[in-house]
Structures are given as structure tokens and as C-alpha cells.
Amino acid sequence: MKNILYPIKFTPILKDKIWGGQKLKTLLNKTSDLPNIGESWEISDVEGDTSVVANGALKGQTLKQIQETYKEDLIGLQNYRVFGNKFPLLIKFIDAKQDLSIQLHPNDELAAKRHNSFGKTEMWYVMQADEGSNLIVGFNQKMDAETYLSHLENKTLTEILNFDKVKVGDTYFIEVGRVHAIGAGVVVAEIQQTSDITYRVYDWDRVDDEGNERELHNDLAIDAIDFEMEDNFRVSYEKAKNQSNKMVSCPYFTTSYLDVDSTLKKENNHDSFLIYMCVEGEAQITTDSGTETIKKGETILLPAAVKNYEITSENAKLLEVYV
Template identity: 40%
Template sequence: MMQLYPFLFEPNLHSVVWGGNKLRPYKGLEPSDEPIGESWEVSAVPSSTSIICNGEWKGKDLITAINEQSEAILGKTVNEKYQGKLPLLVKFIDAKRDLSIQVHPNDEMAMRKHGKMGKSEMWYVIKADECAHLYAGFKKEITVEEYQQRIADGTITEVLADHQVKAGDVFYLPAGRVHAICGGIMLAEVQQSSDVTYRIFDYNRPGMDGKPRELHTELAAQALDYHVEANYRTEYLDNKNKATQIIDTPYFDVRVMEISKPFHRDLRKYDSFVISMCIEGDCKIKVRSTGDEITLKEGYSTLIPAAIADYDVIPLNEKTRLLDAYIDNQNNGMKGIITKFLHFTNN
């Protein structure tokens, strides 16, 4: 068995009709006119799997690596719960133009309709142009009939909650919540490992092939949660030189930290892999048990296997900002009970 260490990955860039030109420079790559909308940072989705680019595992795709040492990489609990599959997908997203109005199905519907897991996700805004905004949730309750009428006449955005955003803003998008990233925003996205998206409205624009992109109006109507929240933005205190929890769900936990000095992270108690996304400022990550060390550059991400998730982060600039995502197996049982209770009381 090969020794485990933090995995780095080859760039995995996706061209889309709404994409921009910020992701290549962000990752230190040569700029181009190609509309790059997504960088799939850590992916075990078969259609676009991450390729390891460092150490003994260099050249292997992430699915193959996990298959070879699933429990050590994923964590015993994660490995058993998700049957040897990585349950998360993380991306950097650059929206030069508005994304389609869309919604994702929950686990039950996604499995029933597509044989895949559902898709709850979160956004962490990295950069935002002045007056940039996004849609998350409904601002008033509507009926299925009104939904269908507003799709037909193109007025669906009139009933969506519209949020102006700035760097550091966080939004949680549970399955069923209508949403859309709009132009002028670059963000980090953590989501369940699923590629199921239902487009509701796409501004009648053509796709990359010049043809209208497919809409999924009826499926979206089944997936939508019409419940209205008082506040869709996640509030948190951004403490320097601490790991601040910003998202706590049955599907993933996410913490942000801005550090200006070496910082010790021992996450072995969660029995989970850790995905660390470098939002700002290069750093080194040094594993305590093996001494293995990697340089994690701004705009890149690493997967740290569960078995070695005891490490130090050393900033190489004045400061480093990281976004960490993992599965909290200490508290997930209680989260699942609470989630089911809230679902029951809201329906």
C-alpha cells in the first residue's frame, strides 16, 4: 500500500456560456478568451474526475485512489455510509453572466429519478463587483400554478429573494431552494457529489452550441420548496487565526480561517477526509505523523486523507485564507434528527 499524503490535483476547468476569465489567472494559468465558469477542484464525479498531480499517486484519478484505500482516505464512518464514494464535490465558480434560475432535488427524488444523490450546496463569495447580486430562495410564498405562469411569461425573478453580495458572504442552498449566481461574482462552492440540476429559466439564451439549453420545468416544480425564510444569508463572525464554522449540515461542515502564523489542525476525531480550498495567499501543509509537506497555492485545493488529518498550516505570505470542508461524524446523528423534524414541521 502506498503512503498517504495530502493530494493536489491537475486543473479541471469547464467552459460554459455564462463563464468569465478570472479563474485561469486566479490559478496562475495563462489567460485566455475561453469562458471558463467552473474549476472542479476536488471531484469524484465519473464524468469529470480529479487527477492527482503530486507524490506517489501522481497520474491516478481520485476514484481509483479511493478504491485502493477507501477507509484510510475517506474515514471509516464516511466509507461505510457512502459505500466507498467521496460524498462531496468542491468548485471555484466565475460568473461573468447570470446563471440560469435553478433548483436541485433532495436525496430521495434524485435517487428515484436519476439513481444519484441529491444536491445541497453552499457558496462562499471570494470576489464581487460593485452592486453584484444573486438569487436565493423566494421572497414571498407562491403556488405551483403561479410558478408555472411566471415561467411561461418570464417573470419568475420578480418573486425571488435578491441579495447584494460582497467578499466573505455565505449562503446555504439546501436541496429544493431556488437560486442563481449572477454576473460579477467569483465564489467557492461546496456541494454533495452530484451533477443533477434542474434549470427553471435561462433568459431564452443559446448555449455553447448555439441552441437553447434544456429546461426542466416540471421536475423543478416537484423539487421546489416554496417555504419563505426571514434571512437566507448565513451570519458568522470571522475570527482571525481561528477556524470559524460557517456551515453545519448533515451533508458537510465548512469552516473558514484567515491565519497569519502557523496553525495546527487536528481533525482526526471527525473520522473524515478534509478538503481545504486556498482562497487567498499560498501556504504549506505539513502532516505531523509522516512529515510530508505540500505547498498549497492560492486558487488550488487539496484533499487530506482521514488517516493523516493532523497537520500544520504555515502561511507563506502575510496571511492565508482557507475554506475547509469535511463530514462531521461526531454530531451527524443529531443533525439528521433535527433535519427530519424541521422537514416534518415545515410541510
């Protein structure tokens, strides 16, 4: 059974969003007629949005089907013991033409109790940023519930939020309970737990085409905000060529940065699948079953049973992810 597994690509699931734009088409070559493409779900096992294989012998099968078939050969033995037939990560590219809502995500305990879901720890890698664009992460001062609620009620929430100007390569680790938003003009690669649970606390008073405001979740959010968090969300990392440079390592995922301009012989020593997101250039990934090309804006899943492989490129920047 192992030898059928190969580097797997999936058909992107594109999401129309009130704040979305066209950069996922123009920069990342996604194909869609949607007017405001906000997100491309690259690998997803979210209920109702399960990825479908786009290449090779498994083409047309869903991620859920192949996980049920290949189990630990697909995701690793320990991962299979923990997650069973639920794929643990949701992988996205996001284009914010307008500011996203101010939001946060619940932890595992709250998400399980309220939504029968995982929590939503995530990270962002900035792929493109217009001049002067921002990410909103955390508060710009020590914060408590009383002060926060006062600003929320008076519509002065932005006065207490931390705005960071960003450039390509900037990386942020967004833990559960941290207030955040992607600002207008930014394209990010996002790696997160498999969860679609978001608590929206402020949406800039905007309305949709029919004049309706989007739902806010302030009653749920107040219990989920962690007011004690340190300002440790900016990720510093090495950028040494032709090796994996660790960026983020947490209980839910480990992500490294690869700047490849030769051929790397790689061995998967992790009891896990590997995911590669191409954030610049293109690369070839070669295994015993053949070679797959991955271009900017594409994502590939390397099953856990594939232990030895090569990455070849003249100009690729990749994010490498495992659990």
C-alpha cells in the same frame, strides 16, 4: 499503508460554459485555452469527470483508484461505510461572467429515484464580486406553485425572485429545493454533494452560437421546488484569527473559515478527510510526509489517516471542509 498518505492535490477539471469568463485564469491562476471558463472542478468523483492526482507518490492515479485502495484511510471509517468507493463531495470554483440560469436541485430521494444520484445540497463563499453584482436566492415573497407557474409562463419570474447584492466573504447555504442562481460578476468557491443534477427553469432567453436555447427542466422542477422554505440561506460566521470558525454544518458537510497569520498545530479529530480551499493568500500544510503549499485558487485533500499537521501562513484565508 497509512504512512504513504499525504496532502493530495488534483489537476483541476475546467469547464467551458456559455456564461463563463476569464477570472479563473486571471484571479485564480488556472491554465486553459477555453474561451469561457465557468467552472474549475477541484475535487470530483462525478462519472466521466474523476479527478487525477497532481502531486507525490500517487500522481497520475484517479480519486476513484485511490479511494478503492485506501478506503477508510482516505475518507474515514463511517464515510466509507456510507459511501463506499464514491467520494461524497464535489468541490468547485465558479466564475459567472453572465448570470447563470435560474435553477434548483432535487433532494436525495428524488435524485435517487430519477437519476440514480445523490441530491445536491451546496454552499457558496463569495471570493470576488464586481460592483453591484447579485446572487439570486429564493423568492421575495410567500410563494405557492400556482403563483410561481403563472410567472414562469408569463416570463415574469424575475419579479418574484430575491436578489442579494454581495461582497467578498458573503456565504450562502443552498438547500435542495431552493431556487437560485449566481449573478454576473461573481466568483464563488462551491462545496456540494457529489451530483451534477440541475433543474434549469429559466435561462434569460439566451441562445448559443448556433441559435439554440438550452434545455429547461420545468416538468421535473415543479415537484422538486420547496415553496415552504424559510429565508435562512445567509450564513453568519465568526472570523477570529488562527482558529476554525464554523460556517455551515449539515448532514452532508461541515465548513469552517480560517484566517491564518501564524503556525497552527492541528489535529484531525473527525472520522473524515479534510479539504482546504485557499480563497486568499497562501499557506503551507506540513505533515510527517512533508510540506505542501496551497495558494489562492488551489485545493488540497488531507486523508483521514493524517491525524496531526500544521498550517503556516502570514496571510491565508482557507475554507476547511469535512463530512
